[in-house]
Amino acid sequence: MTSAIGEASTSKSMGFDKDDGSQVPQDKRMAAFQEDFNNDEPGEKYGRQMSETSLYATEEEEEEDEGNIQLGPQFTLKEQLEKDKDDESLRRWKEQLLGSVDINSVEETLEAEVKILSLSILSPGRADMILPIPEVGNPKGLWFTLKEGSRYSLKFTFRVTNNIVSGLRYTNTVWKTGVKVDSTKEMLGTFSPQAEAYTHQMPEETTPSGIFARGSYSARTKFIDDDNKCYLEINYTFDIRKDWQAT
Numbered sequence: 001m002t003s004a005i006g007e008a009s010t011s012k013s014m015g016f017d018k019d020d021g022s023q024v025p026q027d028k029r030m031a032a033f034q035e036d037f038n039n040d041e042p043g044e045k046y047g048r049q050m051s052e053t054s055l056y057a058t059e060e061e062e063e064e065d066e067g068n069i070q071l072g073p074q075f076t077l078k079e080q081l082e083k084d085k086d087d088e089s090l091r092r093w094k095e096q097l098l099g100s101v102d103i104n105s106v107e108e109t110l111e112a113e114v115k116i117l118s119l120s121i122l123s124p125g126r127a128d129m130i131l132p133i134p135e136v137g138n139p140k141g142l143w144f145t146l147k148e149g150s151r152y153s154l155k156f157t158f159r160v161t162n163n164i165v166s167g168l169r170y171t172n173t174v175w176k177t178g179v180k181v182d183s184t185k186e187m188l189g190t191f192s193p194q195a196e197a198y199t200h201q202m203p204e205e206t207t208p209s210g211i212f213a214r215g216s217y218s219a220r221t222k223f224i225d226d227d228n229k230c231y232l233e234i235n236y237t238f239d240i241r242k243d244w245q246a247t
Contacts, residue, residue, distance in 0.1 A: 154202040171184065220233065
């Protein structure tokens, strides 16, 4: 498997802040991605608490800082290369992004497709915990259990087809007894279509510990691009306990 093209960057640096609603031309979008291609800032993670009237937040509450940018028209891969053939810098960046992709074998499709192939939880000294991804709907019952005070990270693989996916990002929101206790956003980057899967590993974290940390949590994970197209959404529950679940 190949690693992700480009380094992770914060959502602010990729232009997810609110703007005046004006349309962003395709050339400026690609130039922005070219700048981000060399940016090696870490992804953004933050936490806050708020009351919820239901188990999961509404789309408006969870994505209050998204959906305000009106992006320019989309182009197929061939159209994008033809459009920028006179811009040497942008053309070379696109060629580097596309790598060994055979343009003639790619479908003339505007929409990129991203399929999440696997999700795993890694913890030092333990075998990888592979999480089953439902073909339809959400996991039934408890999806996984974490030990309090343990170090862990999330690893996932995905495949991109049809077109370049721009600004792919991972979001995860966690609630405990209806109160939002954690929210994570990670910009993954811009990826070209290829047969081989990409892999990405999130920064290592440590689960909270203590009597108030233990218990059941509900969460929502999403993979979204900068057009706010959602490629996977999973609503699930997990536990934090004194020890790992027996296998």
